[in-house]
Amino acid sequence: MPQNESRLAHMLDKLKAQHFRITPQRIEVLRILAGSDGHPSVETIYEEVRRDFPTTSLATVYKTVTLLKELNEVLELGFPEGGNRYDGARPYPHPHLICTTCHRIIDPDLESLEGVTRELASETGFQIISHRLDFFGICPECQEKKN
Amino acid sequence: MPQNESRLAHMLDKLKAQHFRITPQRIEVLRILAGSDGHPSVETIYEEVRRDFPTTSLATVYKTVTLLKELNEVLELGFPEGGNRYDGARPYPHPHLICTTCHRIIDPDLESLEGVTRELASETGFQIISHRLDFFGICPECQEKKN
DNA sequence: TTGTTAAACGAAAATGATTATCATTTTAAA
DNA sequence: TTTAAAATGATAATCATTTTCGTTTAACAA
Ligand SMILES: [Zn+2]
Ligand SMILES: [Zn+2]
Ligand SMILES: [Zn+2]
Ligand SMILES: [Zn+2]
Numbered sequence: 001m002p003q004n005e006s007r008l009a010h011m012l013d014k015l016k017a018q019h020f021r022i023t024p025q026r027i028e029v030l031r032i033l034a035g036s037d038g039h040p041s042v043e044t045i046y047e048e049v050r051r052d053f054p055t056t057s058l059a060t061v062y063k064t065v066t067l068l069k070e071l072n073e074v075l076e077l078g079f080p081e082g083g084n085r086y087d088g089a090r091p092y093p094h095p096h097l098i099c100t101t102c103h104r105i106i107d108p109d110l111e112s113l114e115g116v117t118r119e120l121a122s123e124t125g126f127q128i129i130s131h132r133l134d135f136f137g138i139c140p141e142c143q144e145k146k147n
Numbered sequence: 148m149p150q151n152e153s154r155l156a157h158m159l160d161k162l163k164a165q166h167f168r169i170t171p172q173r174i175e176v177l178r179i180l181a182g183s184d185g186h187p188s189v190e191t192i193y194e195e196v197r198r199d200f201p202t203t204s205l206a207t208v209y210k211t212v213t214l215l216k217e218l219n220e221v222l223e224l225g226f227p228e229g230g231n232r233y234d235g236a237r238p239y240p241h242p243h244l245i246c247t248t249c250h251r252i253i254d255p256d257l258e259s260l261e262g263v264t265r266e267l268a269s270e271t272g273f274q275i276i277s278h279r280l281d282f283f284g285i286c287p288e289c290q291e292k293k294n
Numbered sequence: 295t296t297g298t299t300a301a302a303c304g305a306a307a308a309t310g311a312t313t314a315t316c317a318t319t320t321t322a323a324a
Numbered sequence: 325t326t327t328a329a330a331a332t333g334a335t336a337a338t339c340a341t342t343t344t345c346g347t348t349t350a351a352c353a354a
Contacts, residue, residue: 078226078227078228079225079227080225080226080227080229080231081225082227084227097267097271097273099273100276106271108267108270108271109270110263110266110267112259112262112263112266113263115259116257116259116260117282119257119259120244120255120257120282121284123255123256124244124253124255124286124287125286125287125290126244126246126282126284126285126286126287127284127285127290128282128283128284129247129283129284129285130282130283130284131280131281131282131283132279132280132281132283133278133279133280133281134278134279134280135264135267135273135275135277135278136275136276136277136278136279137268137273137274137275137276137277138273138274138276139271139272139273140271140272140273143272143274
């Protein structure tokens with residue numbers, strides 16, 4: 001998976017460029033975020049990191065994720081019910097499709113959003129900085145299981 | 148404001164129809180939610196209710212808002228940072244425009260979302276139940292103040 | 295009107311994800 | 325290596341929201 005490796009390399013370069021230290025725990029968190037397309041939670045990342053580094057603290061995972069967020073290297077999908085999810089492969093705003101049954105989160109292809117944003121800006125005078133678009137529904141697999 | 152009164156009447160009817168009791172505190176919360184277009188927070192509702200009923204508990208406001216949410220009579224805009232906001236005038240999913248400076252929340256007019264939803268469903272096989280669309284930016288007034 | 299009863303209220307404790315604290319360990323550069 | 329600053333790990337603190345539970349009250353019938 002060359003794309004993941006380049007994402008990982010990019011993240012590492014960014015940390016180095018800003019003189020953040022490269023620690024084993026950080027490398028592991030970066031690797032998971034760069035390599036996963038499933039929008040993992042902090043808890044998921046934590047469990048995976050602890051397979052290789054069993055003494056890792058949950059606080060370290062939080063701190064690393066927060067750092068990457070500030071560096072715009074991970075997209076945080078905050079949910080008020082808790083259990084935020086993270087996208088390290090596409091760290092820019094993009095729509096998500098969330099299965100309310102199995103909680104998987106998918107990146108759908110949707111092009112028409114930029115036009116909507118422009119329309120909105122010209123209509124309201126707002127300077128649009130960012131957006132968040134979530135669709136909630138039931139994925140094909142979960143629809144199948146119901147029958 | 149006849150539209151607000153009809154919203155209030157509708158909410159009261161729904162509570163009565165399902166044999167929930169009509170209390171002074173509930174009426175007050177309903178009135179605020181039905182009459183406000185500013186997407187108030189629980190704290191805001193609480194302060195306003197306490198003007199007329201100073202002994203009202205914050206828990207009562209939470210319980211009433213939660214009840215209305217379950218009855219689909221209020222739309223909850225949850226934010227992971229806390230301080231959720233509520234729309235009792237339009238209790239169905241609709242896009243929002245949020246000023247990151249003064250935190251005002253506006254309902255913009257946007258029609259093109261239903262088409263996007265249909266496209267998404269046919270592309271992914273998901274059964275789309277709901278959505279959440281927030282745009283973040285700086286409102287004209289806050290842009291002005293910066294200069 | 296009054297009495298009855300389950301629902302709602304108010305106050306306070308509990309919850310739970312996230313953040314802050316701080317002593318100890320470790321990275322990175324001289 | 326030595327050194328200083330940064331990162332880690334364990335734990336406490338935070339804070340919006342939920343739960344608990346004893347008291348009050350709305351709704352309804354007598
Ligand atoms: Zn599913
Ligand atoms: Zn994504
Ligand atoms: Zn503003
Ligand atoms: Zn709204």
